[in-house]
Amino acid sequence: MQVLQTENKPTSKKLLLIWTSIGLQSFGGGATTVLLIQREFIEKRSWLSNEDFAHLWNLCLLAPGINLIAITILIGKKLGGTAGIFYSLFGLLFPSALITCFIAAGFQQIEHLHAVQAILKGVVPATAGIMLLVSVNFAYPQLRLAYKEGPLNLLLCLLLIIFCSVAIFLQVPVFVALSITAILGILCFTRPLFKKKAVIQEHD
Amino acid sequence: MIYFFLFFKATIFSSGGFSNLPSLHQDLTARAWAPEADFGESLSIGQVTPGPNGLWVIVLGYLSYGFLGALLALIAITIPPFFVLLIAAIYTRLEHQRWIPGLMRGISLAVVGTFLTVFWTISKPSSGDWHSWLICLVAFGMAFSRRINILIILIIAAIAGFLLYR
Structure with a gap:
């Protein structure tokens, strides 16, 4: 039993290999990568449980920057300590970053060609459409929750979205707009806002 | 820096x-x-x-x-x-x-x-061009259906762009 346990533990080399393969396989974005992570660490090797993963992911939503890098750091730390963080990140990022760089370089060589321009004119609007879907995916759980809570919350949600978009549109620095919206979120959705006051008083 | x-x-x-x-x-x-x-x-x-x-x-x-x-x-x-x-x-x-x-x-x-x-x-x-709005809309719809891989959507868009604007 003891022996089995140690054999089951991930070695640094193994972590590096798994993350490299995840990095290189995840064409087309975040959803694919998350799926691959779940498959490798939960289903194939059972180093993590589904609950572990959900908990780690929630923490990553709070962290700044790319959530996938954050979850790589957390999983790496859990499975291999500080060295685990390093191997996991290196495996995920370095090979794919290198390939990305070469593709960008190749693109710069050919971007002036007429055919390439035409292709781009097709791809860029498609990217915009995908981006629109990403925002819909983000908005949907929020709006559904608010819809269940009543029209006031739904209105508040829409107002906050519009407020933030307009602020960025008007060249308000993005982190300022984000922080203000976050604070407004606390004011709008924490009820009762002050514990000791009666409910009627602080309801607007 | x-x-x-x-x-x-x-x-x-x-x-x-x-x-x-x-x-x-x-x-x-x-x-x-x-x-x-x-x-x-x-x-x-x-x-x-x-x-x-x-x-x-x-x-x-x-x-x-x-x-x-x-x-x-x-x-x-x-x-x-x-x-x-x-x-x-x-x-x-x-x-x-x-x-x-x-x-x-x-x-x-x-x-x-x-x-x-x-x-x-x-x-x-590209806001003045209805072709690109159409591509945008179709890409949104395809991605929304979840049946089609993102990479394939982009390839289709690339072909459409090549045919429309070459």
Whole structure:
């Protein structure tokens, strides 16, 4: 039993290999990568449980920057300590970053060609459409929750979205707009806002 | 140095792969370090290359400043997520604070707002052209159905672009 346990533990080399393969396989974005992570660490090797993963992911939503890098750091730390963080990140990022760089370089060589321009004119609007879907995916759980809570919350949600978009549109620095919206979120959705006051008083 | 700082700032106040775009867009176009067209192009390349989509920033770094730019961008997007270790440490204490859910909802809604501005930024240059709106709409529909891989959608869009504009 003891022996089995140690054999089951991930070695640094193994972590590096798994993350490299995840990095290189995840064409087309975040959803694919998350799926691959779940498959490798939960289903194939059972180093993590589904609950572990959900908990780690929630923490990553709070962290700044790319959530996938954050979850790589957390999983790496859990499975291999500080060295685990390093191997996991290196495996995920370095090979794919290198390939990305070469593709960008190749693109710069050919971007002036007429055919390439035409292709781009097709791809860029498609990217915009995908981006629109990403925002819909983000908005949907929020709006559904608010819809269940009543029209006031739904209105508040829409107002906050519009407020933030307009602020960025008007060249308000993005982190300022984000922080203000976050604070407004606390004011709008924490009820009762002050514990000791009666409910009627602080309801607007 | 400022260049690195701008990428770093954009990432530290963002959540998720694309939400650093509005901030970068504000800063880089204001300094004329990257033309409008670079953004749409780097997003597209970022989508078709392997790795997390957030790596589009590396393409932007490369297009605006060469290999050094790409390297700086990579470092800038790698450091901020380390804050997650700090958050993991303090989260257990804050988890039950009453204002945390409100904060999370505010942030999530703000993220939706940033995505809408990203959408606007990418589609603005071609806004007078109904072909590109059609492509945008079809791509949205295909992605929405979840049956078609993103890469295939982009390839179809590339073919459409080639046929329409060559």
